[in-house]
Amino acid sequence: MTDIIIYTKDWCSYCHGAKQLLTKLGLNFQEVDVTHDQAQFATMVKQAAGRSTVPQILIDGVGIGGYTELVQLVRNNTFPVKPAAVG
């Protein structure tokens, strides 16, 4: 099974957009809200190769970027996960 994690902040419109798109694709994901959590935010930055904007999306621990990158991958039909593979 594939693990999708999305780091978010509660006021972030890109985060809402990314979650909406993942849901529309039928993909389950774990949301980690870092709005008030500096420790989790630091973990996010580390896992996302230094990127500090939200959202950050990780697939099996590998950062794919944020909303813009997600949209691009979906448009190109190169998003690496199909709904059936996500647990």
Ligand SMILES: N[C@@H](CCC(=O)N[C@@H](CS)C(=O)NCC(=O)O)C(=O)O
């Ligand atoms: N291109 C990025 C833009 C993300 C972005 O600008 N996110 C804002 C919040 S909606 C952010 O993190 N700003 C920097 C900050 O708050 O420190 C994406 O598509 O994910």
